[in-house]
Amino acid sequence: xxxxxxxxSEETKRAILTAAADLFATRGFDxxxxxxxxxxAGCSHTTLYIYFKDKEALLHHLSKEPLQSLALQMEEIxxxxxxxxxxxxxxxxxxxxxFCLRNRTMYTLFFMIKATRIDVEEPEKELQTLxxxxxxxxxxxxxxxxxxDIEEEKALxxxxxxxxxxxxxxxxxTHSEEPLDSLMERLAxxxxxxxxxxxxxxxxxxxxx
Amino acid sequence: xxxxxxxxSEETKRAILTAAADLFATRGFDxxxxxxxxxxAGCSHTTLYIYFKDKEALLHHLSKEPLQSLALQMEEIxxxxxxxxxxxxxxxxxxxxxFCLRNRTMYTLFFMIKATRIDVEEPEKELQTLxxxxxxxxxxxxxxxxxxDIEEEKALxxxxxxxxxxxxxxxxxTHSEEPLDSLMERLAxxxxxxxxxxxxxxxxxxxxx
Amino acid sequence: xxxxxxxxSEETKRAILTAAADLFATRGFDxxxxxxxxxxAGCSHTTLYIYFKDKEALLHHLSKEPLQSLALQMEEIxxxxxxxxxxxxxxxxxxxxxFCLRNRTMYTLFFMIKATRIDVEEPEKELQTLxxxxxxxxxxxxxxxxxxDIEEEKALxxxxxxxxxxxxxxxxxTHSEEPLDSLMERLAxxxxxxxxxxxxxxxxxxxxx
Amino acid sequence: xxxxxxxxSEETKRAILTAAADLFATRGFDxxxxxxxxxxAGCSHTTLYIYFKDKEALLHHLSKEPLQSLALQMEEIxxxxxxxxxxxxxxxxxxxxxFCLRNRTMYTLFFMIKATRIDVEEPEKELQTLxxxxxxxxxxxxxxxxxxDIEEEKALxxxxxxxxxxxxxxxxxTHSEEPLDSLMERLAxxxxxxxxxxxxxxxxxxxxx
DNA sequence: GATGAATGAGTCTTCATTCAT
DNA sequence: CATGAATGAAGACTCATTCAT
Numbered sequence: 001x002x003x004x005x006x007x008x009s010e011e012t013k014r015a016i017l018t019a020a021a022d023l024f025a026t027r028g029f030d031x032x033x034x035x036x037x038x039x040x041a042g043c044s045h046t047t048l049y050i051y052f053k054d055k056e057a058l059l060h061h062l063s064k065e066p067l068q069s070l071a072l073q074m075e076e077i078x079x080x081x082x083x084x085x086x087x088x089x090x091x092x093x094x095x096x097x098x099f100c101l102r103n104r105t106m107y108t109l110f111f112m113i114k115a116t117r118i119d120v121e122e123p124e125k126e127l128q129t130l131x132x133x134x135x136x137x138x139x140x141x142x143x144x145x146x147x148x149d150i151e152e153e154k155a156l157x158x159x160x161x162x163x164x165x166x167x168x169x170x171x172x173x174t175h176s177e178e179p180l181d182s183l184m185e186r187l188a189x190x191x192x193x194x195x196x197x198x199x200x201x202x203x204x205x206x207x208x209x
Numbered sequence: 210x211x212x213x214x215x216x217x218s219e220e221t222k223r224a225i226l227t228a229a230a231d232l233f234a235t236r237g238f239d240x241x242x243x244x245x246x247x248x249x250a251g252c253s254h255t256t257l258y259i260y261f262k263d264k265e266a267l268l269h270h271l272s273k274e275p276l277q278s279l280a281l282q283m284e285e286i287x288x289x290x291x292x293x294x295x296x297x298x299x300x301x302x303x304x305x306x307x308f309c310l311r312n313r314t315m316y317t318l319f320f321m322i323k324a325t326r327i328d329v330e331e332p333e334k335e336l337q338t339l340x341x342x343x344x345x346x347x348x349x350x351x352x353x354x355x356x357x358d359i360e361e362e363k364a365l366x367x368x369x370x371x372x373x374x375x376x377x378x379x380x381x382x383t384h385s386e387e388p389l390d391s392l393m394e395r396l397a398x399x400x401x402x403x404x405x406x407x408x409x410x411x412x413x414x415x416x417x418x
Numbered sequence: 419x420x421x422x423x424x425x426x427s428e429e430t431k432r433a434i435l436t437a438a439a440d441l442f443a444t445r446g447f448d449x450x451x452x453x454x455x456x457x458x459a460g461c462s463h464t465t466l467y468i469y470f471k472d473k474e475a476l477l478h479h480l481s482k483e484p485l486q487s488l489a490l491q492m493e494e495i496x497x498x499x500x501x502x503x504x505x506x507x508x509x510x511x512x513x514x515x516x517f518c519l520r521n522r523t524m525y526t527l528f529f530m531i532k533a534t535r536i537d538v539e540e541p542e543k544e545l546q547t548l549x550x551x552x553x554x555x556x557x558x559x560x561x562x563x564x565x566x567d568i569e570e571e572k573a574l575x576x577x578x579x580x581x582x583x584x585x586x587x588x589x590x591x592t593h594s595e596e597p598l599d600s601l602m603e604r605l606a607x608x609x610x611x612x613x614x615x616x617x618x619x620x621x622x623x624x625x626x627x
Numbered sequence: 628x629x630x631x632x633x634x635x636s637e638e639t640k641r642a643i644l645t646a647a648a649d650l651f652a653t654r655g656f657d658x659x660x661x662x663x664x665x666x667x668a669g670c671s672h673t674t675l676y677i678y679f680k681d682k683e684a685l686l687h688h689l690s691k692e693p694l695q696s697l698a699l700q701m702e703e704i705x706x707x708x709x710x711x712x713x714x715x716x717x718x719x720x721x722x723x724x725x726f727c728l729r730n731r732t733m734y735t736l737f738f739m740i741k742a743t744r745i746d747v748e749e750p751e752k753e754l755q756t757l758x759x760x761x762x763x764x765x766x767x768x769x770x771x772x773x774x775x776d777i778e779e780e781k782a783l784x785x786x787x788x789x790x791x792x793x794x795x796x797x798x799x800x801t802h803s804e805e806p807l808d809s810l811m812e813r814l815a816x817x818x819x820x821x822x823x824x825x826x827x828x829x830x831x832x833x834x835x836x
Numbered sequence: 837g838a839t840g841a842a843t844g845a846g847t848c849t850t851c852a853t854t855c856a857t
Numbered sequence: 858c859a860t861g862a863a864t865g866a867a868g869a870c871t872c873a874t875t876c877a878t
Binding site for chain 1: 369402
Binding site for chain 4: 846848849851
């Protein structure tokens with residue numbers, strides 16, 4: 001069905017994406033040149049421009065898919081029945097952290113990139129939307145672990161604190177050279193503990209007031 | 210004692226450092242060009258090379274002093290009498306966060322730069338040492354808030370969790386364009402709350418076990 | 419006779435030529451890329467190479483036809499009976515100017531391109547020949563308006579002067595963005611006047627001597 | 628007085644300008660690359676950017692001076708006493724043609740460049756002004772040769788026709804490879820004759836009406 | 837006959853850095 | 858001590874063109 005050409009094309013595109021993901025992840029967006037990506041992908045740098053209008057277009061393409069699948073997974077977890085909200089938050093956190101560490105640059109790009117500029121075009125807007133969606137989901141997960149009668153303001157503060165924890169964890173290891181598996185094995189308990197500490201502290205303080 | 214020349218020389222050097230600090234802080238290390246620094250410092254770009262071997266050397270030089278003074282301040286706080294360990298940790302956290310947000314680029318450079326590579330020369334080693342020292346102080350401050358009989362391993366985990374919170378806070382706002390003052394006014398309570406949540410959660414969990 | 423394939427092929431070729439003529443005329447030879455032409459012609463850019471060796475080959479091909487038809491028209495006018503030589507020259511001038519302004523790029527290419535280099539291949543030679551033919555016709559038209567007994571040298575000088583006028587008119591408006599129709603409406607009288615001035619002046623001077 | 632450095636700098640700048648003028652003149656603005664200019668000037672292409680912000684800046688710089696001096700010369704001639712208007716126009720024409728052929732690209736650039744766009748910045752405006760000034764001077768010179776009581780409209784038409792002649796002359800030989808001197812020697816009489824034809828014709832027609 | 841894939845040469849431009857003064 | 862001059866390496870990107878299908 002798919003002609004040889006189409007296959008080859010698909011391969012090249014995939015090679016570029018893989019190479020770019022890899023390089024962006026290890027070295028950051030700005031530092032990596034298009035020629036490097038091309039070389040890593042085993043093609044000429046001009047070929048890159050056939051598939052992606054821009055270095056930035058490449059980035060957007062690269063980020064959209066994983067982020068969407070992450071959002072999907074998160075929604076799934078959120079809608080699981082038979083879990084306490086706390087278990088739910090733990091699972092969602094675990095998964096979020098794992099995702100971010102597996103897609104290191106993505107992380108930098110998704111969460112640290114300068115907040116929405118107004119003059120940005122479509123593709124960037126799309127990303128921004130996805131980002132907001134993800135944050136919304138996390139916030140929801142946190143909200144459920146808090147007493148339902150607290151003020152919205154306070155819930156927001158707790159969500160922020162939770163984000164700090166996530167961001168802190170991910171940020172700490174984003175630039176580490178340790179492979180993902182070894183990292184997770186070594187620190188997964190600590191990450192889990194982080195969430196537990198947050199939950200315990202958060203609930204104690206909410207009740208205290 | 211200091212000849213006129215020496216004074217002038219010192220002035221130029223200082224001008225360069227000030228300009229560089231300013232520019233790095235507002236626009237980031239990579240984005241700022243050496244010529245810009247020189248222009249801002251009111252001297253030729255070649256002059257820069259008289260005082261600093263490198264753009265990077267400039268950065269190292271730039272970071273040393275503030276970091277040292279930070280360490281000093283932290284030590285001071287740590288050695289304060291008449292404070293509970295918790296009050297102590299709150300104060301030290303406040304100060305650390307403030308410092309990091311005031312020296313945004315510095316922060317990125319000090320804390321996110323790839324952990325000590327072996328092939329690195331002197332100046333970077335020095336930074337690394339400072340960095341370790343700072344982390345040691347923070348760790349101490351956390352340790353004091355925990356029951357004194359817990360295993361070292363567990364204390365370390367709590368210190369890590371505390372770091373995550375700090376790193377998360379700082380990382381979240383490092384790239385924000387909001388001026389420091391407005392930022393602090395708006396979020397200082399949330400930052401404080403973060404520490405409280407950590408403390409409450411940490412202690413609850415330590416006792417539970 | 420012509421198979422379906424041949425017809426289709428012919429259509430594609432025509433589409434390319436039309437598109438190219440259009441683009442060259444409105445935007446100039448250098449500015450237009452081969453991919454643009456292909457897109458405008460509704461085919462792949464590689465297809466272009468089937469029909470034309472080169473971007474330049476395309477141009478030559480493109481110029482040949484209109485130039486030939488121009489030559490034809492000019493010959494027709496020249497052979498008209500019942501016109502004074504002056505009326506003849508006026509008509510031929512009008513037509514020449516109109517042609518040149520309708521085919522702006524062509525003009526640049528036909529009349530301003532560096533005179534025959536020796537190392538040039540066939541197609542360019544052909545163009546050169548056409549060009550010479552056209553000039554010959556114009557020269558003839560001028561010659562007829564002059565006293566028949568003047569030296570050849572002097573007639574040549576007058577022909578040159580006439581060319582200058584034509585070239586000047588066309589050159590002045592070749593790069594104008596004004597549409598052909600509006601341009602002609604606005605300036606046709608001036609163009610006609612130019613020829614009249616030339617004729618009047620030329621004859622006065624020829625007689626004076 | 629001028630330090631060695633300043634001299635060298637001046638030399639380089641001059642070399643660049645000379646090379647650029649040369650290349651632009653022979654090959655046109657768009658076709659010439661900055662690297663070529665640099666190579667011809669015997670310096671690195673980056674050096675070029677020290678002296679000129681842009682390829683276009685280079686062009687503007689290149690054009691300003693000669694155009695100004697041309698304007699000056701023309702004004703001088705215009706204000707000469709003891710000449711008939713006709714002699715005046717002849718002299719001014721001679722000089723204008725000579726200038727344009729000596730500064731071939733300049734010519735293309737000054738007279739054929741797309742008429743004032745509104746969004747253009749300072750330097751281009753300056754050029755535009757100069758250009759207009761030159762045209763004004765020529766127009767004046769023509770005006771004086773015409774009966775003083777004719778309508779402005781008609782005078783303008785004559786000025787246009789005169790421009791066509793000039794433009795035609797210059798345009799015809801701009802791309803010629805013949806050296807200026809030989810060219811002038813060969814054709815100066817024809818050029819002079821062109822003006823005479825224009826004058827004779829123009830006056831005859833003006834009187835006839 | 838027609839096409840998508842791929843490329844190398846080339847465009848302008850910026851930057852950190854060195855050298856002679 | 859300080860500087861202007863000059864450079865090479867590198868950046869993103871475009872284009873005409875060829876090859877295998």
